[in-house]
Amino acid sequence: MTIGERIRGALVALAPLDPADAPAWERWLNDPVTTRYLYGRRGPPDSVASLPELRSWGRQALADPHLVAFGIEELGAGTVIGNARLQLWAWSRARFSILIGEAAHRGSGQGTEATALVCRYAFERLRLREIVLDVDQRNVPAVRAYLNVGFVPGRGDSMRLRPEGLREVAPKGV
Numbered sequence: 001m002t003i004g005e006r007i008r009g010a011l012v013a014l015a016p017l018d019p020a021d022a023p024a025w026e027r028w029l030n031d032p033v034t035t036r037y038l039y040g041r042r043g044p045p046d047s048v049a050s051l052p053e054l055r056s057w058g059r060q061a062l063a064d065p066h067l068v069a070f071g072i073e074e075l076g077a078g079t080v081i082g083n084a085r086l087q088l089w090a091w092s093r094a095r096f097s098i099l100i101g102e103a104a105h106r107g108s109g110q111g112t113e114a115t116a117l118v119c120r121y122a123f124e125r126l127r128l129r130e131i132v133l134d135v136d137q138r139n140v141p142a143v144r145a146y147l148n149v150g151f152v153p154g155r156g157d158s159m160r161l162r163p164e165g166l167r168e169v170a171p172k173g174v
């Protein structure tokens, strides 16, 4: 699944996932700096998914009732800079993941805002009761972004957020 209409923040917009963006996904996933903390204890896959595989993943994601996938666009230009996902679980819970793929867009508050927008959508529109994630503690921007939004550390590398914990994030430079 994906969203029907864009959800705008101050810096980024959540957009419907578009499999036509697969060339950008391929570029992002081929950048080892971007992906260094993505695969957790499993480690990186032997080979990065090909363009046809990524297009196919995008089409499957749109059809998957247990997944909500979002494109993330820079607000002014409308360029896609990343994506985010909610893997829906039983009992109104979901696992969150995010990738700001365009390196030039990292470190200016866009990942934090996109995380907050997805979490707000999850609680207000999907009526979820808890969002969880796993994060490598060396991934400082990710840990800080999640703390800013209100996630609290759980066991091991896990973090979780409930509706009452979601914080407003003040966009930088706006």
Ligand SMILES: CC(C)(COP(=O)(O)OP(=O)(O)OC[C@H]1O[C@@H](n2cnc3c(N)ncnc32)[C@H](O)[C@@H]1OP(=O)(O)O)[C@@H](O)C(=O)NCCC(=O)NCCS
Pocket: 034, 035, 037, 038, 098, 099, 100, 101, 105, 106, 107, 108, 109, 110, 111, 112, 113, 134, 135, 136, 139, 140, 141, 142, 144, 145, 148
């Ligand atoms: C993790 C990610 C989503 C964060 O988004 P971002 O736009 O880069 O981060 P933000 O600009 O919103 O900054 C978040 C916090 O990290 C800090 N930060 C950003 N870049 C940093 C860096 N290189 N070193 C240290 N701190 C940094 C910011 O100052 C901010 O903290 P503060 O508000 O407390 O000052 C993004 O970097 C990303 O997609 N990385 C690659 C994929 C990935 O690791 N995904 C997450 C897997 S769990």
